[in-house]
Amino acid sequence: MLLAITRLAEKGTADAALCKQYGHECRVVSPLRAEIRSSTIQTFVLAAADHEFDAIFFTSALPAQKIAPLLPPHLTKTTRVIAIGPQTAKVLHQAGIAAETLPTFYSRDFVPYLGDWIEGKRIGIPRADVPNPxxxxxIEDAGGMAFEYRCYGLEPTSEPLNLDDVDAILFTSANSYKMALLPSLDTGSLLPMAIGEVTADAMRAGGLEPKVIGDGSLEGTLKALNAYLRSTE
Structure with a gap:
């Protein structure tokens, strides 16, 4: 199948190879673009270098790409670095930053992962300018202190998605669905997919029922897609 994957252009570089492993092709379509805030990144890097955080939580690969090369390599001697998934962890590792990886792809599991350790700890979170109350x-209910650094904004591209000849569309976040300019979708021929439950809920709220729902990762979604295709043969 040819999949349209809603991504920031900066995030889609590894998608084609992974899709090929599962027997599919893909086209990255970008309903959003990232507006990088260099001054906020620099402020965060200085704070991290001054050991102001007991832990840093990277909630996606893009801030890891922008920030990890600027962090001192000795940082992890005093600071835990946690990545939301293996792709984000890979970016950190390539920059020489040792990182732990959450067992799921959802930020709601961050506090349970840290457990009682989080009490009294300062948590730095470089992320998109998207509220996550x-x-x-x-974090605060568990006795921790959260310090958000909104190091990039998400702006709509205001361009209709190119869905010519695609067989399925995969929404990779709630915002990528909400801000997408979509043609009228014929769900009889175009398979709607969600990368995880949060995105699926946003799609349902907008009147589009996903036929395939992943575990929060592209690979998990591709596995779910192939299972769905086998079930409909």
Whole structure:
């Protein structure tokens, strides 16, 4: 199948190879673009270098790409670095930053992962300028202190998605669905997919029922797609 994958252009570089492993092709379509805030990144890097955080949580690969090369390699001697998934962890590792990886792809599992350790700890979170009150509230309810650095904004491209000849569309976030300019989708021929439950809920709220729902990762979604295709043969 040819999949249209809603990604920031900066995030889609490894998608084609992974899709090929599962027997598919892909086209990255970008309903959003990242507006990088260099001054915020620099402020965060200085704070991290001054050991102001007990842990840093990277919630996606893009801030890891921008920040990891600027961090001192000795950082992890005093600071835990946690990545939301293996792709984000890979970016950190390539920059020489040792990172732990959450067992799931959802930020709601960050606090349970740290457990009682989080009490009294300062958590630095470089991320997109998208509110995540559930994460912040969970950290504070567990006795931690959250310090968000909104190091890039998400702006709509305001361009209709190119869905010519595609067989399925995979939305990789709630915002990528909400901000997408979509043609009228014929769900009889175009398979709607969600990368995880949060995105699926946003699609349902907008009146589009996903036929395939992943575990929060592209690879997990491709596995779910192939299972769906086998079930409909």
């Amino acid at each position: 559930d994460l912040i509230n969970a």
